[in-house]
Amino acid sequence: MSTIKKLPIRSVSPITDDLAGWEKREGEPTMSTWIEYTSADESMIAGWWSATPGTYHATYSGWEFIHVIEGKAIITPDGGEPVEVNPGDALVLEADFSGTWKIIEPILKHFTIRTK
Secondary structure: OOOOOOOOOOOOOOEOOOOOOEEEEEOOOOEEEEEEEEOOOOOEEEEEEEEOOEEEEEEOOOOEEEEEEEEEEEEEEOOOOOEEEOOOOEEEEOOOOEEEEEEEEEEEEEEEEEOO
């Protein structure tokens, strides 16, 4: 098994249903998720995620590293301060994150999620 896995550019069929823990709050945003990598023990996944403008409330069950490729969003933790994210931004959301993703411009991001 190779110790390097280069992620292809959205090569698998996307998941187009809203992810578990994500609820529409404003507008009619849609999302697509391409899981391009799953670790052998299934504790990590990585891939691409895109969404159209609107607002979701999200509750995370796993830690996530994000690198924004395109678009703009404002992420606001419940009871916290909003954080604007733009192309080139990298961030981590802890496993206990709960808050809103207000997608201002269609967004595309790379993600890595710890699932266990």
